[in-house]
Amino acid sequence: MNATSSNPNNPKQDKSSAVSDSSMNTSPADKSSTSVGQQMWGGRFSEATDSFVAAFTASVGFDQRFARHDIEGSIAHATMLKECQILSEEDVATIIDGLKQVLAEIEAGEFNWSVTLEDVHMNVESRLTDIVGAVGKKLHTGRSRNDQVATDIRLWLREETDNIIALLIRLQRGLLGLAEQHTDTIMPGFTHLQTAQPVSFGHHVMAWFEMLHRDTERLIDARRRINQMPLGSAALAGTTFPIDRTITAELLGFEGICQNSLDAVSDRDFAIEFTAAASILMMHLSRMSEEIILWMSAQFNFVQIPDRFCTGSSIMPQKKNPDVPELVRGKAARVFGQLTTLLTLMKNQPLAYNKDNQEDKEPLFDCVDTLTGSLLAFADMLPNIVPNKDSMREATMKGYATATDLADYLVRRGVAFRDAHEVVGNAVALGIKEGVDLSDLSLAQLQSFSDAIGEDVFDYLTLEGSLAARDHLGGTAPNQVLQAVARARTRIDALEA
Ligand code: ARG
Numbered sequence: 001m002n003a004t005s006s007n008p009n010n011p012k013q014d015k016s017s018a019v020s021d022s023s024m025n026t027s028p029a030d031k032s033s034t035s036v037g038q039q040m041w042g043g044r045f046s047e048a049t050d051s052f053v054a055a056f057t058a059s060v061g062f063d064q065r066f067a068r069h070d071i072e073g074s075i076a077h078a079t080m081l082k083e084c085q086i087l088s089e090e091d092v093a094t095i096i097d098g099l100k101q102v103l104a105e106i107e108a109g110e111f112n113w114s115v116t117l118e119d120v121h122m123n124v125e126s127r128l129t130d131i132v133g134a135v136g137k138k139l140h141t142g143r144s145r146n147d148q149v150a151t152d153i154r155l156w157l158r159e160e161t162d163n164i165i166a167l168l169i170r171l172q173r174g175l176l177g178l179a180e181q182h183t184d185t186i187m188p189g190f191t192h193l194q195t196a197q198p199v200s201f202g203h204h205v206m207a208w209f210e211m212l213h214r215d216t217e218r219l220i221d222a223r224r225r226i227n228q229m230p231l232g233s234a235a236l237a238g239t240t241f242p243i244d245r246t247i248t249a250e251l252l253g254f255e256g257i258c259q260n261s262l263d264a265v266s267d268r269d270f271a272i273e274f275t276a277a278a279s280i281l282m283m284h285l286s287r288m289s290e291e292i293i294l295w296m297s298a299q300f301n302f303v304q305i306p307d308r309f310c311t312g313s314s315i316m317p318q319k320k321n322p323d324v325p326e327l328v329r330g331k332a333a334r335v336f337g338q339l340t341t342l343l344t345l346m347k348n349q350p351l352a353y354n355k356d357n358q359e360d361k362e363p364l365f366d367c368v369d370t371l372t373g374s375l376l377a378f379a380d381m382l383p384n385i386v387p388n389k390d391s392m393r394e395a396t397m398k399g400y401a402t403a404t405d406l407a408d409y410l411v412r413r414g415v416a417f418r419d420a421h422e423v424v425g426n427a428v429a430l431g432i433k434e435g436v437d438l439s440d441l442s443l444a445q446l447q448s449f450s451d452a453i454g455e456d457v458f459d460y461l462t463l464e465g466s467l468a469a470r471d472h473l474g475g476t477a478p479n480q481v482l483q484a485v486a487r488a489r490t491r492i493d494a495l496e497a
Contacts (some may be wrong), residue, residue: 019061019113020104023300040122059358060113061467063120064106065365069155070120070148071103075088076251077143077231086142086241091135098132099124099139120152121145126253142243144235146265146353151231153360155252160368161223167375168216168281172209172492174383179205180485183478186463187302187392195399198463201387203476206484208382213488215281216495222277226270229254236352266352268342268360275339275364278371282332285374289325292385296322301391309381324381328374335370338363393463397437400428402466406438409460413452424448437461 001408016354049057075096082092101123117123122145129136182202189199232238232245238261249257258264295302305322311318341363349356404423410420426449431438438446439461446453459465471477474484 019058019115040117040126054118055115057118057355057358058115059119059129059361060115060123062361062365063149064113064123065361066120066134066149066152066156067106067124068151069159070124071099071150071157073252074099074124074139074291075229076248078139079251080244080247081141081241083247084242084244086243087138094132094135095128095139098136101131102127108360118147119145119146129259139328140239142234142239143231144233144265146235147230147233147261149357150233150265151229151252153268153271153364154226154228154230154254157226157271157364157368158223159371161219161226161274164278164368164371164375165216165219165223167372167379168212168219169496170493171375171379172212172216172488175205175209175212176377176485176488176492178202178383178385179209179481182387183481183485185387185389185392186396186467187387188396188401189476192223195396195401197404198396198401198466199476200478200481201392201465202478202481202485206481206488208284209488211284211287212281213491215277215284218277218280219274220495222270222273224255225273227255228258228270229256230258230264233258233264234398236262236265248424262352266349266354268346268355268357271360271364272339272342272346275335275342275367278367279332279336279339282328282335282374284370285378286332287331288328288378288382292325293322293329296320300395302390302395303388304386305381306384309377324377328377331370331374335367338367344466388469397462400431400438402438402461402463405460405466405469406457408469409457410452413454415450415452420450 078087078092078095078099080086082089087095102111105127111123111127112127113123117126125136125139129141179202182205183200185201186197186198187201187204189197189204229245229249231248231252232243245257246355248254292303292305294300296305305324307320309322309324310320311323313321342360345356345359345363406427407420407424408416410423411417415423427438427441427446430445430449431441434441439458443453443455443457446457460469468477473480
């Protein structure tokens, strides 16, 4: 065993993540490396853990990501033990100083992570004891790694959720700025990806805003259930020491305390809920991505995004590929996959903690990293979309987008809607035959389909008229979209308050 060498399986790792001792390429037959004494639970064992098994069952390669939260939790736990007179003031002061030193070593990248010590919790505790001596062994009084790990995940995920919510709100604010500039920028609204009715680009962007707003609310709601404290549940049944969980909860900023020790150490529904909210959010980002990708094609030519979000082709010089939206569309798949992983991981697990739960971390980390990266890209990219107003207008003109407006016009003049529908269908057929828009047909041509049509019909066949007519809450009329933006700003301010 070489305590200072890094893991040969991972040449890219930095100093802080290097894991020493056993590695996964040690075969089960090679029992050379691990000594019983080094393991923190070695007391009842008569032989050392097989070095392959030690590496296979270890989580330190990934859960060292919790180091800061683990130490924060330990400091709070030790403080509570002191307040409850379970440990002496002097011992706790020594323990806390030692823990701070461990954290400093980790943050400086000077910590030797050992796979023999299995996970972040035992690595930290073992180093604490190296530094402060035997008193370090008292820290684990009234606690278990089962409540410790559940606490660490929640502290870490709470922080990541806050980052993600902040990114989402930044993105939402960017969308409001974009929508505000384009309440008069007309584009085709689609159903079945066929031109349906004119809308403004601003109205379309506000649809994106609403999708993201529900995502923000979902994450804020999930955060309340993430922010409950398992600590004090110990291994599964609680502890025989006279602990006071309200002290630790307050020190760690938890909103509440998990009410049942068996549940607290075992369920990961809060992580599943986060991943479910993340999946819905990624689904939304993938839909926005898809639209941007379509719109950037020569066939649509609706928008441009800044070059920094695109790449070229090594063979086709004309290409500007929308790599960022394409990749985000693809990354949604990973997050959905991690949701399935976590649900499947929890399915059928009996109470209370099972080692299966160690498998909760990597899917959750991947989900958080994927989501954070996608939001970072979107928060910068989306507000910088530039619509090609002329192409959008031209496309709207091509699709008989004001046909419904003509039907509504006839209805206001006493024609039954079904009859009006028929009249307009005939007018559209003529337009297609002549290769012109409804607004380009002559009054006489239009009147040949219905004598309810008057000269004022052309006011309703213009794109501007069509937009302005949808003048109610949630409609695409420019003044309505401006009001929607103003209300949205208030809603976002309220979330941040
Ligand atoms: N590394 C473990 C995990 O990630 C910590 C808890 C282990 N508890 C136990 N009794 N083996 O879940």
